[in-house]
Amino acid sequence: MGESETMERAYSRTRILVMLGIILALILVDHLNSPTFAFNSGQGNVETALSQRDETACAPCGAPCPSTRN
Amino acid sequence: MTDSAVLRSGLQQPAWQVDRFIVSTALFGLALLGGLIWLETAPFMVALFVLGTVLGMALYHGAFGFTAGWRNLVVNRRGAGMRAQLLLFAVTSVIMVPMLHSGQEGLVGAVAPVGTSLVVGSFLFGIGMQLGGGCGSGTLFTVGAGNIRMVVTLVFFIAGAVLGSIHLPWWLDQPGFDPVPLVSTLGISGAIITQFVGLGLIAWWVNRIERKTHGTVERDELLWKSQGHGVLRTLLSGRWPFTWAILILAAGNALTLAIGGAPWSITFAFNVWGAKALEVVGVNMSQFEFWQWDYPAMALKDSVLTNIPSVMNFGLLLGAMLAAGLANRFNEASRNRPEGRQFLAAVVGGLLLGYGARLGFGCNIGALFSGIASASLHAWIWFASAFVGSLIGIRLRPWFRLPN
Numbered sequence: 001m002g003e004s005e006t007m008e009r010a011y012s013r014t015r016i017l018v019m020l021g022i023i024l025a026l027i028l029v030d031h032l033n034s035p036t037f038a039f040n041s042g043q044g045n046v047e048t049a050l051s052q053r054d055e056t057a058c059a060p061c062g063a064p065c066p067s068t069r070n
Numbered sequence: 071m072t073d074s075a076v077l078r079s080g081l082q083q084p085a086w087q088v089d090r091f092i093v094s095t096a097l098f099g100l101a102l103l104g105g106l107i108w109l110e111t112a113p114f115m116v117a118l119f120v121l122g123t124v125l126g127m128a129l130y131h132g133a134f135g136f137t138a139g140w141r142n143l144v145v146n147r148r149g150a151g152m153r154a155q156l157l158l159f160a161v162t163s164v165i166m167v168p169m170l171h172s173g174q175e176g177l178v179g180a181v182a183p184v185g186t187s188l189v190v191g192s193f194l195f196g197i198g199m200q201l202g203g204g205c206g207s208g209t210l211f212t213v214g215a216g217n218i219r220m221v222v223t224l225v226f227f228i229a230g231a232v233l234g235s236i237h238l239p240w241w242l243d244q245p246g247f248d249p250v251p252l253v254s255t256l257g258i259s260g261a262i263i264t265q266f267v268g269l270g271l272i273a274w275w276v277n278r279i280e281r282k283t284h285g286t287v288e289r290d291e292l293l294w295k296s297q298g299h300g301v302l303r304t305l306l307s308g309r310w311p312f313t314w315a316i317l318i319l320a321a322g323n324a325l326t327l328a329i330g331g332a333p334w335s336i337t338f339a340f341n342v343w344g345a346k347a348l349e350v351v352g353v354n355m356s357q358f359e360f361w362q363w364d365y366p367a368m369a370l371k372d373s374v375l376t377n378i379p380s381v382m383n384f385g386l387l388l389g390a391m392l393a394a395g396l397a398n399r400f401n402e403a404s405r406n407r408p409e410g411r412q413f414l415a416a417v418v419g420g421l422l423l424g425y426g427a428r429l430g431f432g433c434n435i436g437a438l439f440s441g442i443a444s445a446s447l448h449a450w451i452w453f454a455s456a457f458v459g460s461l462i463g464i465r466l467r468p469w470f471r472l473p474n
Contacts, residue, residue: 011216011401013091020099027103027374027384030346031110034373040110049372050111058249059182059431060440061338062365063238065248066183 086303092395100388111375117329118378122385125322129211130393131308132315136434137199137208140460145474147283149276150290154312156269159442162320163265166327166443171258179444180333182431184451185246187238191429192437192452194422196459200467202227202419206336206433210383214390216401219408222416230424231337232344235360241429250447261445268450307397323443330378333443335436337427339379342369415470
């Protein structure tokens with residue numbers, strides 16, 4: 001038998017499942033209220049972020065260039 | 071009692087134990103979330119989710135921590151971790167700089183403005199790295215591996231990132247100038263060679279420090295062979311030689327660019343998560359300038375499953391969890407409960423990490439790794455400034471009862 005079988009488990013299974021469940025629920029709630037879900041449900045004229053590419057931005061976060069800020 | 075599965079692959083090797091609960095939970099989570107992404111978004115998002123998972127495993131099994139590598143150089147005068155990072159930047163820039171300038175439509179590099187915001191942000195981030203216990207990727211993969219203190223760091227990382235997003239426009243109004251892509255002045259080959267020279271000089275400095283203290287230089291970063299186990303077992307349960315992690319991380323960033331259109335980034339997702347959480351409790355984030363810019367505004371409005379950094383981060387978390395389960399080391403770092411000051415370090419470190427990452431246009435992955443892979447000047451300034459901040463963070467660690 002392995003050494004860890006005699007060692008007390010360092011985590012609570014329930015806590016892990018609850019935490020992951022909460023995260024999944026938050027992701028689902030967020031998604032169900034999103035334009036992408038609306039689009040998938042058949043609503044037209046919805047702009048989604050799925051194919052969004054911000055090639056005009058000055059930084060990965062979408063910030064504008066200092067030269068254009070004024 | 072645990073119910074780790076014990077796998078014996080021969081009399082010579084110690085028994086390989088797998089935490090079946092963690093492994094099956096991680097696999098179930100990956101299948102569930104992967105299926106949801108497949109059903110609701112697009113195949114390329116599933117590919118990025120899988121990529122995030124592989125990167126999470128690579129970070130965990132390779133023990134590829136930027137924070138520890140920097141600290142090891144400063145405190146123990148050992149440079150293997152630092153050299154592994156430099157090697158990673160070199161390999162990736164050879165692949166990605168030509169990719170970005172191949173004329174292919176829709177590929178955007180990690181370039182960012184240079185100025186007050188960048189210097190201050192990366193400096194604060196460097197302090198936060200040492201207090202919080204990890205950078206962006208380090209925080210995520212340790213949380214995935216069940217580290218309780220790093221969960222605190224992550225929560226405050228997110229809070230700091232949101233605060234940083236609110237303040238970023240003010241910082242951008244301070245002295246600064248537009249991005250400087252090295253390729254525009256040096257050409258593709260010139261940019262790669264210049265960066266190689268820069269990385270080589272840093273490696274020479276690292277070696278000099280190590281040799282001066284220890285007389286020799288340990289070449290751990292160049293090891294190809296695993297220590298004591300077969301290739302398959304090492305691949306699944308770790309610990310990987312640095313070279314394996316370097317190749318996977320380099321290929322992963324290049325694939326992220328090819329599939330997603332932009333290099334690998336992590337911390338923008340924290341902004342989105344934090345802003346969404348505030349909107350839930352009634353804060354109108356659209357009143358802040360940052361959240362009126364096209365990309366953040368759309369990311370805030372739409373599902374996290376359409377946001378590339380978020381999807382890759384979910385994969386990274388579950389990938390690290392899977393890797394920790396396969397190594398039977400899930401939650402290992404939390405066996406000794408952290409004391410008050412260590413939690414305080416996680417709070418302060420997390421806030422500095424988040425705020426600094428937003429001002430500095432990313433973390434060690436988005437600003438440094440992807441920035442150098444895009445041959446952008448800002449990445450080099452980020453590197454220098456964050457390293458100085460890290461030196462201060464290392465000096466502060468003992469007060470927070472953190473070992474150096």
